[in-house]
Amino acid sequence: MKTDQALILKNEKIAADTFRMILKTDIAEEVQCGQFVQVQVPGFYLRRPISVCMADEETLTLVYKTVGDGTKAMSEMEAGQSINLFGPLGHGFPVEKRSVLLIGGGVGTPPLLLTAKKYIEAGQKVTAVLGYNDKASLMLEEEFRELGASVYAATMDGSYGTQGTVLDAIRENGIEETYVLACGPLPMLKAVSAAYSEGCVSLESRMACGMGACMGCVVKDQNGESMRVCKDGPVFEIGKAVL
Ligand SMILES: Cc1cc2nc3c(=O)[nH]c(=O)nc-3n(C[C@H](O)[C@H](O)[C@H](O)COP(=O)(O)OP(=O)(O)OC[C@H]3O[C@@H](n4cnc5c(N)ncnc54)[C@H](O)[C@@H]3O)c2cc1C
């Protein structure tokens, strides 16, 4: 893990309120799927945690939604500017020698793209089920397909794919994979954890240090013990954390 003044190569809108920032940084070569970086948006004291969507030896891609002032300021930055990153951070998704069902909800989808790449490089079958509010929020579907994943989409308003949740799409398409890696909003992770016993979920929490020191991001395990989302997670085995 290190800090780096990363060069912005591209920062573009890819869906409703959603942007893709491609950065040139040494951090890229160290990243494992499901890890995140802490982004120092100029003018903001606290860093913003954003998952790594894709990485190769030199470039790292972040996909982020504008929800508040920090991410809005980030969306206004341009190619040629630089931004400070700290990372890679956290425990990411395991890469097992078995086929996998990736379940992404909204802006929880990005870290699953690098995860899909790692499984496909390891010769494993990848099925991705991606859920969004509506067609305007749809992102990364084509990128999953280009990697070689079988992709299914669900939208709550029925404007694209199955109408309903990711679990509705899984039922409608008869998807029978049993090993699941999921990232998305808490209600989705609760539903996935109730439906599957094997796999992992990636959690979100407000963060300060991002490296295990401040205890600002804790969740409880089933025995009431504290676990730090930033360092012990963000990826936890299904059933380990109280959601
Ligand atoms: C491990 C991890 C990975 C994440 N990956 C992504 C991603 O790939 N794409 C994406 O769009 N978003 C991601 N998020 C959520 C992202 O961190 C927040 O949307 C972002 O910090 C909001 O900042 P803001 O200044 O725009 O919002 P504000 O509401 O103005 O932020 C105020 C403070 O609250 C914190 N905060 C607000 N919302 C969240 C949140 N949901 N999670 C954690 N901290 C929050 C901010 O970091 C900031 O310190 C991730 C969060 C975590 C914990």
Ligand code: FES
């Ligand atoms: S953010 Fe400080 S311990 Fe997790």
